[in-house]
Amino acid sequence: MSFAFRILGSSSALPTSIRFPSAYVVQMHERIFLIDCGEGAQIQLRRYKIKLGRLNHILISHIHGDHTFGLFGLLSSFNLIGREHDLHIYCPPDLESILETHFEMFNIQLNYSLVYHHMNCKQSSIIFEDEKIIVDSFPVKHRIPTCGFLFREKPLPRSLRKDMIENYDIPIKNRPEIKMGADFITRSGEKISNEILTTDPPAPRSLAYCTDTLYHRGLVTKIRGVNLLFHESTFIEDEASRAKETYHSTARQAAMIAREAKVKQLVLGHFSARYKDLNPLLSEAREVFSETELAEDGKIFMIEH
Amino acid sequence: MSFAFRILGSSSALPTSIRFPSAYVVQMHERIFLIDCGEGAQIQLRRYKIKLGRLNHILISHIHGDHTFGLFGLLSSFNLIGREHDLHIYCPPDLESILETHFEMFNIQLNYSLVYHHMNCKQSSIIFEDEKIIVDSFPVKHRIPTCGFLFREKPLPRSLRKDMIENYDIPIKNRPEIKMGADFITRSGEKISNEILTTDPPAPRSLAYCTDTLYHRGLVTKIRGVNLLFHESTFIEDEASRAKETYHSTARQAAMIAREAKVKQLVLGHFSARYKDLNPLLSEAREVFSETELAEDGKIFMIEH
Numbered sequence: 001m002s003f004a005f006r007i008l009g010s011s012s013a014l015p016t017s018i019r020f021p022s023a024y025v026v027q028m029h030e031r032i033f034l035i036d037c038g039e040g041a042q043i044q045l046r047r048y049k050i051k052l053g054r055l056n057h058i059l060i061s062h063i064h065g066d067h068t069f070g071l072f073g074l075l076s077s078f079n080l081i082g083r084e085h086d087l088h089i090y091c092p093p094d095l096e097s098i099l100e101t102h103f104e105m106f107n108i109q110l111n112y113s114l115v116y117h118h119m120n121c122k123q124s125s126i127i128f129e130d131e132k133i134i135v136d137s138f139p140v141k142h143r144i145p146t147c148g149f150l151f152r153e154k155p156l157p158r159s160l161r162k163d164m165i166e167n168y169d170i171p172i173k174n175r176p177e178i179k180m181g182a183d184f185i186t187r188s189g190e191k192i193s194n195e196i197l198t199t200d201p202p203a204p205r206s207l208a209y210c211t212d213t214l215y216h217r218g219l220v221t222k223i224r225g226v227n228l229l230f231h232e233s234t235f236i237e238d239e240a241s242r243a244k245e246t247y248h249s250t251a252r253q254a255a256m257i258a259r260e261a262k263v264k265q266l267v268l269g270h271f272s273a274r275y276k277d278l279n280p281l282l283s284e285a286r287e288v289f290s291e292t293e294l295a296e297d298g299k300i301f302m303i304e305h
Numbered sequence: 306m307s308f309a310f311r312i313l314g315s316s317s318a319l320p321t322s323i324r325f326p327s328a329y330v331v332q333m334h335e336r337i338f339l340i341d342c343g344e345g346a347q348i349q350l351r352r353y354k355i356k357l358g359r360l361n362h363i364l365i366s367h368i369h370g371d372h373t374f375g376l377f378g379l380l381s382s383f384n385l386i387g388r389e390h391d392l393h394i395y396c397p398p399d400l401e402s403i404l405e406t407h408f409e410m411f412n413i414q415l416n417y418s419l420v421y422h423h424m425n426c427k428q429s430s431i432i433f434e435d436e437k438i439i440v441d442s443f444p445v446k447h448r449i450p451t452c453g454f455l456f457r458e459k460p461l462p463r464s465l466r467k468d469m470i471e472n473y474d475i476p477i478k479n480r481p482e483i484k485m486g487a488d489f490i491t492r493s494g495e496k497i498s499n500e501i502l503t504t505d506p507p508a509p510r511s512l513a514y515c516t517d518t519l520y521h522r523g524l525v526t527k528i529r530g531v532n533l534l535f536h537e538s539t540f541i542e543d544e545a546s547r548a549k550e551t552y553h554s555t556a557r558q559a560a561m562i563a564r565e566a567k568v569k570q571l572v573l574g575h576f577s578a579r580y581k582d583l584n585p586l587l588s589e590a591r592e593v594f595s596e597t598e599l600a601e602d603g604k605i606f607m608i609e610h
Contacts, residue, residue, distance in 0.1 A: 013385055017352040021378070039378040040345040047322040065381050065411055072374045073326070073344040080318055098410045105403045106370055 001029040001132065001153065003205050003303040005228055007269065008044035010295035012212075012234050012248075013066045014273040015039070019297055021066040022270060024230070025050055026151055026207060028133050034058045035149060035209055041070035042077050048298055052081065057128065059135075060091035061211060062121070062146035068095070072102060075114070083112045090127045090137065092145050093118040121145035124222060138222045140213035142247045148210040150222065156201035164197045202305035208263070211270045214244065215253035220261045227303045229263040230295070232270035236281050251281035255288035269295030306334040306437065306458065308510050308608040310533055312574065313349035315600035317517075317539050317553075318371045319578040320344070324602055326371040327575060329535070330355055331456055331512060333438050339363045340454060340514055346375035347382050353603055357386065362433065364440075365396035366516060367426070367451035373400070377407060380419070388417045395432045395442070397450050398423040426450035429527060443527045445518035448552045453515040455527065461506035469502045507610035513568075516575045519549065520558035525566045532608045534568040535600070537575035542589050556586035560593035574600030 004027045009020030021038025025045075032055045034041065045052060061067055078087065089095070096116045103110065117127060119137045122145070128135035132154055137147040157179035164170070168186055170178065178184055184192045208223035211232035223229055234248035243250050249257075251268055258266035266289055271278060278294050285292040293301070309332045314325030326343025330350075337360045339346065350357060366372055383392065394400070401421045408415065422432060424442045427450070433440035437459055442452040462484035469475070473491055475483065483489055489497045513528040516537035528534055539553035548555050554562075556573055563571035571594055576583060583599050590597040598606070 014382055015348045015351065015378075017348070020348065039375070040348055043320045043322070043325065043345055046320065063411070065377060065413075069374075069377045069381075070344070072370060072377070073320075076370045076374075077319055101406060101410060105406060106368070108370075 003028050003153070003207070005207055005230065005267070005301045005303065006048060006050070007267075007295045007297055007299045008041055008048065009036075009038045010269045010271060010297055011038075011066075012232075012270045012272050013064075015066075016273045019271065019273070020044055021069070022061075022211065023070060024209065026209075028151065028153070030054070031130075031133065032056070033128075033135070033151070036061055036067040036211075037070040037074060038066050039069040039073075042074040044297065045074075052078065053083070056086065056088060058087065058089045058091075059127070059137075059147075059149055060089065060095055061140075061148070061209070062142060062144055063092055063095055063098070064144070064212070067212075068098075071099065072106075075099070075110070076106075076108060079108065079111055086113045086115050088115045088117060088128075090117045090119055092121060092147070119147050121147045136222075138219075140210050140219065141216045142212045142214070146212055148208060148213070148219065148222070150206065150208045150226070152206040153204035155204050158194070158198035158201055160198055164192075168192055168197075170197075205303050205305060207303060210257075212248060214247050215249045215257070217257070217260065219257055223257075223263065224261045225263065226261070227264045228267060228301060229258050229261065229265070230267045230269060231257055233268040233281055233285065234270050234272050236275070237284050251285040252288055255285035255292060258289040258292070264291065265301070266292040267295050267301060268292060271295075308333050308458070308512070310512055310535065310572070310606045310608065311353060311355070312572075312600045312602055312604045313346055313353065314341075314343045315574045315576060315602055316343075316371075317537075317575045317577050318369075320371075321578045324576065324578070325349055326374070327366075327516065328375060329514065331514075333456065333458070335359070336435075336438065337361070338433075338440070338456070341366055341372040341516075342375040342379060343371050344374040344378075347379040349602065350379075357383065358388070361391065361393060363392065363394045363396075364432070364442075364452075364454055365394065365400055366445075366453070366514070367447060367449055368397055368400055368403070369449070369517070372517075373403075376404065377411075380404070380415070381411075381413060384413065384416055391418045391420050393420045393422060393433075395422040395424055397426060397452070424452050426452045441527075443524075445515050445524065446521045446552065447517045447519070451517055453513060453518070453524065453527070455511065455513045455531070457511040458509035460509050463499070463503035463506055465503055469497075473497055473502075475502075510608050510610060512608060515562075517553060519552050520554045520562070522562070522565065524562055528562075528568065529566045530568065531566070532569045533572060533606060534563050534566065534570070535572045535574060536562055538573040538586055538590065539575050539577050541580070541586050556590040557593055560590035560597060563594040563597070569596065570606070571597040572600050572606060573597060576600075 008023035011019035023041035233251035313328035316324035328346035536559035538556035
């Protein structure tokens, strides 16, 4: 299953000429999730050729303009291109009345159903689950209720060894249960242990999204060992007091969370527009956690086994 | 006085990967007017280095999302960058309650005053005037009340001939009235006719903005002889019936208006996202009116004497 994280907008509250406000796409095989929807998200979705018809799930971390103002245009555009299938939106409860008031004011009647899933940003909850993946929301620490998101693959079935299939002439009907961990009884009544027949499947992959948030060690338990952590780093460590005041993090703080949670890779984003050069943020983070990269509009991070 | 028309967004309702929704800047010397404010206008303003602090006037032609959804982000960003001086917004009356409801829903308190100037889109009116320029709004024909805009320089004073100043030894105090058309009486009582002393000033320049609108010959009187006419051409002539249905124009129709109004230059814009190649629109317009150009995001048209 392909598993990718695409940056659409890596700026914080103020966009720059090269960085849009917050918007990110998580693609897990055929599933497409848009996380946050800052102004211009629909333009970026088109620019990076994300198929709008296949986008059925939008997750909104919190109700600040730089994470939501792109919804107005995107939801209208879905109407204009003739969308009829449901669109699911996972968000703090107040967003529903905001959007419905907006549609009323602009006299917009949607041709499709907008299905609201109200999140409780005070506790961790499963907000989406199907046969292959689970998405959790969990609390981060911002000025207003804000959720982080954790995308996890479900454990894969064990891999059945081809040589063993031949060796023991294992019928097709028995194979699914063996992949789930069962032993095999041969026609002669011999019990072959599952360990002999199968190998471990690839470990499930995972991605965590944490913005907007203060440096908050409470996150570590939730995101431990993820393959990719996206963590905001609005400021550089020299401006740690400004970060604290505005409920944001520094690049160094993001790296400290990554190190403590033993994640595989850290991606920094949600940069203040004041930084023309982000290399100082990257450097200070890498001093703490070497596997760090900078978000950049359009960039895609593949999450491999 | 420099006089320029800058395209920020040349698409119609749906943006494309290279065309933002409607937003245009008219720069008349130190005055900056933003006309319409589709999603992403603030990003384009930054990209093309328009000084946000000097933008004090926003004109909104009508209340459709592709002309207004960028206001939410832009007005918030003004707050974030510490704007304190007034911002004037010229718009159909309903926009005021829409914006005020929006600020309330997002808990946004502006640090600056937003001064609303309600336009009546049923009649032509002066909406802005200072010592050098006049801006009119006038009705165009769309599904909802919609205004076009006409920017005009006021007539310049006549040019006083240097050789005549020397010849008749014209004192400095007399010069302003001569520039306004007065004759000059020499010390010996001789009356020198203004025609001898002055030459005609350059003709005042003008620009008209017409979108969104049906093909509407009633516009001709209002925009006659302008230096630059921006006229929407959402569709190609083959789709004239679709244009009529949706209260839009074709490229050929825009050119017919330009020809009849004897304008100097026509700029086509507000293109439907369905056209990957706009050359057929340009060709059909040029058949009718040769001085036609296509709008393109970022492009600037200088209006010369």
